[in-house]
Amino acid sequence: xxxxxxxERIHEGLEGNLDAAMKQQxxxxxxxxxxxxxxxxxxxxxxxxxxxxxxxxxxxxxxKEILNRLPMEPTASKKPEPLIRPNIWNMPAFRYSIVFIxxxxxxFLAFSFLVPGNRTSKxxxxxxxxxMYDSRxxxxxxxxxxxxxxxxxxKASFDVRYSKSIVEARITFSSLYPVxxxxxxxxxxxxxxxxxxVSVNDQSSISASSNFVQINNxxxxxxxxxxxxKNSLPHQISIKIMQNEVxxxxxxxxxxxx
Amino acid sequence: MIPKDDxxxxxxxxxxxxxxxxxxxxxxxxxxxxxxxQMTDDREMAKDLTQDVFIKAYTSLAxxxxxxxxxxxxxxxxxxxxxxRLKNRRHFISLDKAGDxxxxxxxxxxxxxxxxxxxxxxxxxxxxxxxxxxxxxxxGLSYGEIAETLEISPARVKDRLFNARLALRDKLNEKRFxxxx
Numbered sequence: 460x461x462x463x464x465x466x467e468r469i470h471e472g473l474e475g476n477l478d479a480a481m482k483q484q485x486x487x488x489x490x491x492x493x494x495x496x497x498x499x500x501x502x503x504x505x506x507x508x509x510x511x512x513x514x515x516x517x518x519x520x521x522x523k524e525i526l527n528r529l530p531m532e533p534t535a536s537k538k539p540e541p542l543i544r545p546n547i548w549n550m551p552a553f554r555y556s557i558v559f560i561x562x563x564x565x566x567f568l569a570f571s572f573l574v575p576g577n578r579t580s581k582x583x584x585x586x587x588x589x590x591m592y593d594s595r596x597x598x599x600x601x602x603x604x605x606x607x608x609x610x611x612x613x614k615a616s617f618d619v620r621y622s623k624s625i626v627e628a629r630i631t632f633s634s635l636y637p638v639x640x641x642x643x644x645x646x647x648x649x650x651x652x653x654x655x656x657v658s659v660n661d662q663s664s665i666s667a668s669s670n671f672v673q674i675n676n677x678x679x680x681x682x683x684x685x686x687x688x689k690n691s692l693p694h695q696i697s698i699k700i701m702q703n704e705v706x707x708x709x710x711x712x713x714x715x716x717x
Numbered sequence: 718m719i720p721k722d723d724x725x726x727x728x729x730x731x732x733x734x735x736x737x738x739x740x741x742x743x744x745x746x747x748x749x750x751x752x753x754x755q756m757t758d759d760r761e762m763a764k765d766l767t768q769d770v771f772i773k774a775y776t777s778l779a780x781x782x783x784x785x786x787x788x789x790x791x792x793x794x795x796x797x798x799x800x801x802r803l804k805n806r807r808h809f810i811s812l813d814k815a816g817d818x819x820x821x822x823x824x825x826x827x828x829x830x831x832x833x834x835x836x837x838x839x840x841x842x843x844x845x846x847x848x849x850x851x852x853x854x855x856x857g858l859s860y861g862e863i864a865e866t867l868e869i870s871p872a873r874v875k876d877r878l879f880n881a882r883l884a885l886r887d888k889l890n891e892k893r894f895x896x897x898x
Contacts, residue, residue, distance in 0.1 A: 463879065502882070502886070504895065505894075508832060508835050509855065512755070512832050512836075512855075516747060516750070516754065519746055519747060519767070521742065521764065522742045522746070524768055526735065526739060526742075528772055529735065
């Protein structure tokens with residue numbers, strides 16, 4: 460049995476793939492191994508015969524016959540794949556989709572920065588008259604003062620803020636028995652725009668006049684008072700808390716501070 | 718002018734160019750015909766099969782994978798078509814019958830006794846051995862190209878070729894191919 464590696468070497472030699480040193484080595488191996496030498500001779504003969512047969516392959520001209528038998532289209536089912544696959548970045552659809560997504564993103568970005576903030580634009584006071592003022596800007600207003608009163612019977616807080624066009628007070632009352640809260644101001648400087656019961660029960664109420672706002676409270680309630688800032692001049696707002704017609708707390712808040 | 722690459726021609730055919738397919742036919746018809754002739758030893762069948770191979774290639778061209786070489790794909794079609802046809806027709810000519818080949822074949826090809834014995838021995842081999850021997854010795858393909866044509870690994874090609882060579886030598890011994898020297 461001839462070694463498999465030697466057989467490989469024999470074929471490499473027959474195909475002319477060995478250099479001079481390897482050829483010499485093969486020659487020596489064949490001289491020592493008669494079986495391998497016989498294999499070499501046999502394949503030399505086979506190779507020569509095949510080569511001769513290969514060269515004898517007759518010429519043929521079948522183009523016309525084949526072309527006549529061909530269908531009109533190779534296949535209509537599949538588009539040819541391009542020889543060079545285009546880079547995804549160069550594909551128009553990809554680029555347009557990137558621009559589209561970027562446009563939407565920038566749109567949202569611009570909307571979120573410009574529209575809800577609206578920090579610099581102030582509506583003229585005249586436009587606020589008779590309209591329900593949207594108090595989303597409360598957090599951006601200047602704080603005038605935050606008054607807190609607390610005794611055994613009553614707990615109250617007045618958070619007063621102002622802007623150039625509006626004064627807003629957020630009031631929290633907590634009392635077991637009825638108490639009154641009164642907010643007094645100069646009608647030449649301020650004018651009632653809106654009074655709101657944010658969280659109020661049926662035993663409480665809020666009412667307004669030209670120069671004061673009165674709250675009748677019982678229980679835990681919250682109120683919002685919005686006043687039109689007519690001239691943006693410094694002005695004091697008085698705040699009183701009364702129980703059984705007797706003032707139990709009195710203080711003042713300065714708005715439009717210089 | 719630099720001749721066009723096979724894959725470039727295939728691409729043009731897929732875009733509707735029949736003239737590009739004609740170039741491919743001219744380039745490979747002799748090789749395909751020669752391979753089929755070696756396997757069938759029948760000129761008419763080889764001609765007929767060569768035409769079928771190109772027509773099949775044309776109609777299946779959309780499935781051609783541009784990663785591979787066109788000729789290995791074409792050889793694969795040719796091998797499969799020929800093996801199928803031979804299986805269907807049982808068109809094997811024994812060595813005894815080889816002497817009865819038509820005169821026109823002998824006249825044109827100068828077919829010698831050793832040629833006939835090799836053809837007969839090849840026909841006696843398993844299809845897988847015969848394919849690998851034909852691709853290696855009649856077409857001079859490398860291990861890699863044979864692997865691509867037969868869709869097997871180059872290591873397997875090496876193994877198969879080793880066994881095919883031994884089998885062919887045994888068959889030729891049986892047919893007294895070497896005894897004439």
